Amino acid sequence: MKLVIPLVMCACAAGAAPIRVMLLDGESAGTYHAWRETTPVLKAELEQSGLFQVDVVTAPPASGDFSNFKPDFTKYAVVVSNLDSGTWPADLEASFEQYVKNGGGFVSVHAADNAFPNWTAYNEMIGVGGWRGRRQGAGPHWFYKDGKMEADSSPGMAGSHGQRLPFKITVRDAEHPVTKGLPPVFMHAGDELYANLRGPGMNMDVLGTAYSDPANNGTGKDEPILMALSFGKGRVFHTTMGHDIPALSCVGFIVTLQRGTEWAATGKVTQKVPEDFPTADAVKVRAIAASK
Numbered sequence: 178m179k180l181v182i183p184l185v186m187c188a189c190a191a192g193a194a195p196i197r198v199m200l201l202d203g204e205s206a207g208t209y210h211a212w213r214e215t216t217p218v219l220k221a222e223l224e225q226s227g228l229f230q231v232d233v234v235t236a237p238p239a240s241g242d243f244s245n246f247k248p249d250f251t252k253y254a255v256v257v258s259n260l261d262s263g264t265w266p267a268d269l270e271a272s273f274e275q276y277v278k279n280g281g282g283f284v285s286v287h288a289a290d291n292a293f294p295n296w297t298a299y300n301e302m303i304g305v306g307g308w309r310g311r312r313q314g315a316g317p318h319w320f321y322k323d324g325k326m327e328a329d330s331s332p333g334m335a336g337s338h339g340q341r342l343p344f345k346i347t348v349r350d351a352e353h354p355v356t357k358g359l360p361p362v363f364m365h366a367g368d369e370l371y372a373n374l375r376g377p378g379m380n381m382d383v384l385g386t387a388y389s390d391p392a393n394n395g396t397g398k399d400e401p402i403l404m405a406l407s408f409g410k411g412r413v414f415h416t417t418m419g420h421d422i423p424a425l426s427c428v429g430f431i432v433t434l435q436r437g438t439e440w441a442a443t444g445k446v447t448q449k450v451p452e453d454f455p456t457a458d459a460v461k462v463r464a465i466a467a468s469k
Contacts, residue, residue, distance in 0.1 A: 195230040196442045198223060199253040203236035205261045210288040211421065216259050217467035218425045219286065219434070223257070224468055226435040226448065231257075231468075239263040247272075254442035255282030258289040263309060265293070274298045278409030282441030286434070287419040290374065291336065302408045303415050305376035305401060307336020316376040320398035321349060321386045328378065335375035339393030341367040341420060343460050346385045346402055346429065353405055354446040355414065355436045356384045362457040365402075366427035371417040372400045380407045385433075403433060405440070414441045428453050428461040 200223070202216045216233060223229045234248050243266050250256060250273060265273075270293075277283050283302055290306040293299040294315065300306060305319050315335055317328035346365055348356050365387070372389040373396060385403035389395030406413040414437030418430045425431070432454060436446045455461045 196228055196255065196439065197253045198229045198231045198438065198442070199248065199250065199256045200231050200233045200259065201236060201248075201256055202233065202259040203262060204238040205288060210261055212259050212261070214422060215419070215425060217469065218422055218465050219257065219259055219419075221465055221468035222425065222431050222434060223438060226439075228435070228439055228448070236260055236262060236265075239265075243269060250276035250281055253281070255284060255438055257284040257286060257438055258292075259286050261288040261291045262293065264295070270296055270298070277302060277411035277413070280410035282438070282443075283408075283411060283413045284434070284438050284441050285413065285415040287369075287371075287417060290371075290415060290417065298408070300376050301379050302406065302411075302413050303376065304378050304381035304404055304406050304413075305374035305415075307371060307374045311335035311375055313375065316378060318373055318375050319378045319381075319383075320396070320400055321383060322399065326378070326381075326383055326401075333373065335373055336371065337373040337394065337396070338369040338371055339390070339395055341369055341424070342393055343367050344370050344387045344390075345457065346387050347399070348385050350382055350384045350405075353382060353384050354440050354444075355405060355433060356403070357446070358450045359432075360454065360456060363429050363455040364458065364460045365418060365429050365455070366424055366460045366462060368418055368424035368427070368430075369420045370395070370400065371402075372396045372398070374401065374417070382406070403437070405437075412441045412444060414438065422465070423462075426462045426465055427455065428463055429455045431463060 404415040
């Protein structure tokens, strides 16, 4: 049975040109992230907003042949990354850096913040990341405390999470276009709550946090979950949510992905908060038909 996310009518449905999106995917270390399953769902969620035209671009594995992989980032208003890769050739890195620096939008979804631990500009774009050998040299562990972000530079590995359980997200910047109008606290479906993320934290506005519960292998701190950053003239939206299809099915994930992608591409958000958005006490999900 094929189930579809409800279509939200928007500007391009009224005749405006759709926002062009490159959905970038490919290698994931080990079998931890099933990108072949999640990419079609991400594509459907973006397209069914009515705002976006999405092209999937699959990168070779880090050890593969990049001689024919020369994506033209400039054809797109925003690149949404579902890619967890270790390295890229220097010329490809430079091409992407220039794209974002010149004003291209970028969205990092879940394990995309595991990628490229030794690429300085990439880590500035995402603000914080984890795993793939990141330690204190990647930057401090950032968390929210007493109304502001704090940085802990003590030694340790970057990246941890507990079991995939539902958790609450607290909005920390209610005036940002991505989060404006959202409930101050809302539930997210069972997912990996990323914690102990480290990075430069430059030009980073933390839009939402979640408490990493020690009862579920957590840090006891309010960890960044939704972030807006700048890199040169480019805008970056970073969500740590979205491990698998159940997590992607959460309305809170869908709406913040759609709004974050529009903001990264255009600097504004035209989408209204839907009536089925999660509350402080209830997870809300939508059935999804993966897009081909």
